[in-house]
Amino acid sequence: MTTTAAFHPYQLSASEISKLVRSGEVKLSDLAEFYLDRTRSIAPRLNSHIYFDANSVESQISVLGERVKAGEDLPMAGVPVLVKDNICTRDMPTTCASRMLKNFRPTYDAFVVERLRKAGAIIFGKTNLDEFAMGSSNENSSFGPVYNPWDLTRVPGGSSGGSAAAVAADLAPVALGSDTGGSIRQPAAFCGVYGLKPTYGAVSRYGLISYASSLDQIGTFARSVIDTAMVYDVIASHDPRDSTSRRGSSPELINSLAHLKSGLKGLRIGIVTELFGSGLDESVNSSIRDAVRVFQSMGAEIHDVSVPSLRHSVSSYYLIATAEASANLARYDGIRFGHRTTEQVNQLKEVYKYSRQEGFGREVKQRIMLGTFALSSGYYDAYYGKATQMRRQIARDFNLAFERVDVLLSPVAPTTAFKIGEKIDDPLTMYLGDICTLGVNLAGLPAMSVPCGYDHQNLPIGMQLIGRPLSEKELLTTALAYENEVGSSLKRQPAL
Ligand code: GLN
Numbered sequence: 001m002t003t004t005a006a007f008h009p010y011q012l013s014a015s016e017i018s019k020l021v022r023s024g025e026v027k028l029s030d031l032a033e034f035y036l037d038r039t040r041s042i043a044p045r046l047n048s049h050i051y052f053d054a055n056s057v058e059s060q061i062s063v064l065g066e067r068v069k070a071g072e073d074l075p076m077a078g079v080p081v082l083v084k085d086n087i088c089t090r091d092m093p094t095t096c097a098s099r100m101l102k103n104f105r106p107t108y109d110a111f112v113v114e115r116l117r118k119a120g121a122i123i124f125g126k127t128n129l130d131e132f133a134m135g136s137s138n139e140n141s142s143f144g145p146v147y148n149p150w151d152l153t154r155v156p157g158g159s160s161g162g163s164a165a166a167v168a169a170d171l172a173p174v175a176l177g178s179d180t181g182g183s184i185r186q187p188a189a190f191c192g193v194y195g196l197k198p199t200y201g202a203v204s205r206y207g208l209i210s211y212a213s214s215l216d217q218i219g220t221f222a223r224s225v226i227d228t229a230m231v232y233d234v235i236a237s238h239d240p241r242d243s244t245s246r247r248g249s250s251p252e253l254i255n256s257l258a259h260l261k262s263g264l265k266g267l268r269i270g271i272v273t274e275l276f277g278s279g280l281d282e283s284v285n286s287s288i289r290d291a292v293r294v295f296q297s298m299g300a301e302i303h304d305v306s307v308p309s310l311r312h313s314v315s316s317y318y319l320i321a322t323a324e325a326s327a328n329l330a331r332y333d334g335i336r337f338g339h340r341t342t343e344q345v346n347q348l349k350e351v352y353k354y355s356r357q358e359g360f361g362r363e364v365k366q367r368i369m370l371g372t373f374a375l376s377s378g379y380y381d382a383y384y385g386k387a388t389q390m391r392r393q394i395a396r397d398f399n400l401a402f403e404r405v406d407v408l409l410s411p412v413a414p415t416t417a418f419k420i421g422e423k424i425d426d427p428l429t430m431y432l433g434d435i436c437t438l439g440v441n442l443a444g445l446p447a448m449s450v451p452c453g454y455d456h457q458n459l460p461i462g463m464q465l466i467g468r469p470l471s472e473k474e475l476l477t478t479a480l481a482y483e484n485e486v487g488s489s490l491k492r493q494p495a496l
Helices: 015-023 028-046 056-067 113-120 161-167 185-191 227-233 255-256 282-297 308-331 348-359 362-376 381-405 426-430 436-445 472-489
Strands: 049-051 080-084 124-126 176-177 194-197 218-222 268-272 301-305 407-411 447-454 460-466
Touching: 015 028, 015 381, 028 056, 028 080, 028 124, 028 161, 049 161, 056 124, 080 161, 113 124, 113 227, 113 348, 124 161, 161 176, 161 218, 176 227, 185 194, 194 227, 194 426, 194 472, 218 227, 218 362, 227 472, 255 472, 268 282, 268 381, 282 301, 282 381, 282 447, 282 460, 282 472, 301 381, 308 362, 308 381, 308 436, 348 436, 348 447, 362 381, 362 407, 381 407, 381 436, 436 460, 447 472, 460 472
Parallel strands: 080 124, 080 176, 268 301, 268 407
Antiparallel strands: 049 124, 176 218, 194 218, 194 447, 407 460, 447 460
16 A cells, blocks of 8 residues: 555545454554554544554554454454543553553453454554543643634643544544543544444443443544444443443444435434523534435424423533542542552552542542542432432433434534633533533433534534434434535535
8 A cells, every 4th residue: 555645544434444454454453553643643633642652553453463364354354443541451550541550551441442453453542531531622631622623722622632523633433431420422523523422331441441331432433424333343242341332243333324325215303302491502403404405305304392490401510420420439549559659658548539639630639629528428318319300301301302303303412512721610601511411421312413504604514313212223224314415515624
């Protein structure tokens, strides 16, 4: 393969890469060299990577080369994949962007990483995030913020900001993220790529470092619907090591999408009225309304649908997520797990105190305190108990909505990417920006961020498609029909 001016492997989709590698038309070493060079020159400007090592890539491709030669079934042969740094990798550090885990090297791969390696993917590096996935802007990382490739003065969204920025900048065709309250969908929208948050339980959380276990879910970033389906097919399968992992056969979405007939005749799409209220940018609103007209022109029926309890999703989520986080993060005590203070101390309690004080950043401490308070005996019913009741109500309201329509549609975020520093000292405003995404996690539903336009500053806009549990196929089919219709009008490559 030659990387002449006319041929750039980074413009190939994951599915094309895999085909070319398997047929021998592209040499693994050339492909890897190309992505290594690109990563060396661009990743530092975005601060998208926490870990990246050319030697590791080279040793992976030499093993992979033998497997290709042996004719193994490798649906993702040679596809470079980036992994959010809260997902365990046995040969690379896994830091959660926290000083607490800066020396942590897992002894095992997360289930999803195992599956990707088995499918022939190359794990190209680990991406930056908000510390322990807590945040919406990637500004809470102990490795510093990630810069949005569309405008380097802006945030890429969070918490999976590194994965989103890297895919948008063509440093890999696909990446993994985790989504507890929007951490895949919102950065995907801010960076103009596709982001899929699967149904709770569809993808094993084994090896995902817990933030809020009843909400956490691993998912994908990609530049196309087909590539999204390819990665989802590989990672979505039952795993006995995660007790919430769903049973059932592998989805094989990529094959069903290949036979998609264009048009969406009879599909009922519900516009979630609560998520089009005040505070929504006019540019986001009008882009999504345009997308709705496209769906209509393809034969979909459009209905206004109400999910009334969504207005309580921010308060319920920030109680439940912080309560679970306070329990999950109790293990980092400087003895069993995490950074150990070097202060000279006399009591065990002081080891805990100083280790935690030094190891955790401000936002994480704030959330541990909030969560501990919400769970404390005198306030349990008033806060945590109420929030879990509201969570059930949100799930019921979604169920009712899905009696009337097949797919729900809303913005992913009320605005496009905001400036670095703009909201960091105002947590409430930051939390309120999550209004469109949190309900989906509280109800355990699958949802997807689909690029649908740009604002007047050329910043990407995303629409959110929400489905019934395990309706990933419908979501991807709907997204693909839209992509086929308007795809060519979407810009691919941000100027760097
Ligand atoms: N922004 C939300 C939070 O800070 C969601 C984060 C996530 O999905 N990991 O908790």
